[in-house]
Amino acid sequence: MSEGVLVLLSVAALEALLSGDNAMVLAVMVRPLPPALRRKALLYGVLGAYLLRGLALLFAVYLVQLWWVQVLGGLYLLYLMRQHFRDQGAKAPPRAQAHGFWRVVLLLNLVDLAFAVDSILAVVAFSQEFLWVFLGVALGVLFIRLLxxxxxxxxxxxxxxxxxxxxxxxxxxxxxxxxxxxxLAHLLHRADLAFHLPKPLFWVGTLLILVGGGFLALRRHA
Incomplete structure (x- = not known):
């Protein structure tokens, strides 16, 4: 097996692992759309993701300066969670119609770019072969959208x-x-103000939410 193919498969697996939590986030974002528009929104999300990831790979050196994208994406996801749990027990909101379709597509790409800041820096550090890295990222993004x-x-x-x-x-x-x-703290050379969530802690929290929450949800459903 050639070195290029190994890079392709490795980067695709790395991208899928780093963005694994992205699949459920995307599912939540497209769910308010009518069923016929969900697949279309994810398709446009794939096209936008390929464009944004390609640009991100070309300008990976400057990607860390997009701290505001991560902050906006994080605040929006926290807002989604707050809205959902605040509305629990209330009348179910109506499905978003076609006029809200492009808003969902725009938000899909904003959140995807926020996730890309983390994963792209990792895959660029993994290999400098742009073509193979981009193809690997493309396969990883496609897997996340299908999931x-x-x-x-x-x-x-x-x-x-x-x-x-x-x-x-x-x-x-x-x-x-x-x-x-x-x-932002590192750009301002204020490392003392930087707060970091260790990767192991994040994945432990993710597994606890998925396994524990999923078990309770399925048990109640049964």
Whole structure:
């Protein structure tokens, strides 16, 4: 197997792992759309992700300066979680219609770019072969989008999982917010003000939300 193919497969796996939490976030964001528009929104999200990830790879040196993208993405995800749990027990909001479609697509790409800041820096450090790295990133993004569609269908059949999804959305938002603050602190040369969420702690929290919350949701559904 050639070195290029190994880089391709490794980067694709790395991108999928680093963005694994992205699938449930995307599922939550497209779920208010009518079923016919969800797949279309994810398709436009894929196209936007390829464009943004390609530009991010070309300008990876400057990517860390996009701290405000991470902060905005994190705040938006925390807002989504707050809105969902605040509205629990209230009348279910109506599905978003076609006029809200482009708003969802725009937000998909904003949040995807926020996640990209973390993952792109990692894959660029992994290899300097731009073509193979980009193809690997493209495969990873495609996997996440396909997984998001399956997550939406799973949530439709098991309504209790929606709370788990929004809890994970809030956790991911908290992570992005801290990463944005951390990047800003380093740009200002104030490392003493930097707050960092260790990767092991983030993944432990993610697993606890998915496994514990999923078990309770499925148990209640049963």
């Amino acid at each position: 998001a569609g399956s997550v939406v269908a799973w949530m439709e059949g098991h309504p209790g999982l929606e709370r788990v999804a929004y809890a994970l959305v809030g956790w991911a938002g908290f992570k992005l917010l801290l990463e944005g603050e951390n990047a």
